[in-house]
Amino acid sequence: MTHIQVSPRDISSVQIQQGYDAFKAKGLKLDLTRGKPSPAQLDLSAGLLSLPLSADYMAEDGTDCRNYGGLQGLAEARRLFAGMLGAPPDQVIVANNSSLALMHDAVAYALLKGACDSAQPWSRQGEIAFLCPVPGYDRHFTICRDYGIRMITVPLNDDGPDMDVVESLVAQDASIKAMWCVPKYSNPTGAVYSDVVIERLAAMKTAAPDFRLYWDNAYCVHHLTNQRIEIANILDLSARYGHANRPLVFASTSKITVAGAGLALFAGSRDNMKWLLARFVPRTIGPDKINQLRHVRFLRSEAGILELMDRHRAVIAPKFQKVLDIFAEKLSDVPEVAWTKPKGGYFITLNVPQGCAQRVVTLAKDAGVALTPAGATHPHGKDPEDRTIRIAPTYPGLSEIAQAAEGVAWCVLLAANERVHKN
8 A cells, every 4th residue: 555645735625626527527437346357358368259169179088068067177277277276287176257156156055065174054053254354355245245144354454464363363263264365466455465474374273173265366367567476375385284175266267368258267175176066066067168178279378378468467557557647646645545556456445534435436426437336345335434445447448547547536635625624
């Protein structure tokens, strides 16, 4: 988080109102609500859709990809993504397009059946809770809310969750069954879990013997700089400390190839593999292997994945920089305003003066800029300080991003000025 020096801003209330009104008068319609790939990014994988599979649909082991079967996914697909997941291919599952669906199902299965080492289903053990680092991913919180899982917030620092808080909570409360984690380029702050934090997560003692880390490594290859940051391997560390079943690792190609027709990925211990594949048996007769084969032939290798991600970076990094430049120009002297400078991922977190986030979002909407609802970064949509706003720069074009960032800046200035005069 870039913490801005607190000093009065040399601009009058009249100038702020005039600036906002002038922006609003443009009649723009801009959308920064979700982290979606832009059409230019989707075009990078246009070749995926034109591969000649009609006469060549056989996998390397002779599997006819047009037919049923293959719950774990094609061997060549598992091998392709094994390095990205930090697991051997036989501990990888390649499924259909949504990693969120896999995470949802892994929660639901634990509730209904228990984890692979549970004494009984979680739903029969009374109220259960998940730890939720905040700011965090709203869809994680939605899964918990939908199933009545109590959410306990823990602070998310630049190097990951506050481990003193995490370790204290899980050591004494057996109802805490899991923790949501986005370990690299976290949604929405861009935080990267340090090796120390990851090792503590792997090693910590938990009152619940079947405690799980829902390890959503959605942005594992989504770099915004020349530096390809690597993090410690949670699977290896957990096994080393005798907790091999603790992490459930998820990822996808949604922001690598085609968002609506990608592949969901899972990695875990051998016991977790058996557990999840057994749960698949009554649910499906197999994934879309044609799409898996198509991805293997398009991406070719881990080096091919990284080359494609460099091309994504060339498209979106200038958008992130444009937002950061405009915030620096417009908001550098505004008290209590701060924003992140992520090195990867899909979001910038903007912190505004306490009590102003909802007002900023409302002002932005009135001026034609749609933002993620204030509070979405916290469980139940309630940010106790009403400060945090998630900015998603990827989808609009560069000129639209510039306009949107300028509009957001005017909204922050106006909301902050209103608060000063109200107080």
